[in-house]
Amino acid sequence: MKSTVEHLNQQHIAALSPKARLERCAAMLQWTREMLARQIETEIGSVSPERLKWEVARRLYVADATAQILIDRKLADVSH
Numbered sequence: 001m002k003s004t005v006e007h008l009n010q011q012h013i014a015a016l017s018p019k020a021r022l023e024r025c026a027a028m029l030q031w032t033r034e035m036l037a038r039q040i041e042t043e044i045g046s047v048s049p050e051r052l053k054w055e056v057a058r059r060l061y062v063a064d065a066t067a068q069i070l071i072d073r074k075l076a077d078v079s080h
Helices: 004-015 018-044 049-060 065-077
Strands: none
Touching (some): 018 049, 049 065
C-alpha cells in the first residue's frame, strides 16, 4: 500500500509536462553528481576538476564493468 506522501508525489509528477519531468530528472542527476563529488573529496582530499569528474563517473557507473574499464583508463591519464 502506498503512503499518502508517495501517492501525492506520483500525482504531482504525473501532472508535469514532459519537459518539466526531464528538467526534474536533470536536476536530480546534478544533485547526485554534486553529492558524490563531496563524498569523494572528503575521502581522498582535493583533486583536479578533471579527476573529480571521472571519479564521480566511476561511482555513477559502478554496475557497468565496461564503463569501469574505460573510466579507469581515463583516470590513469588524468593528473591528481
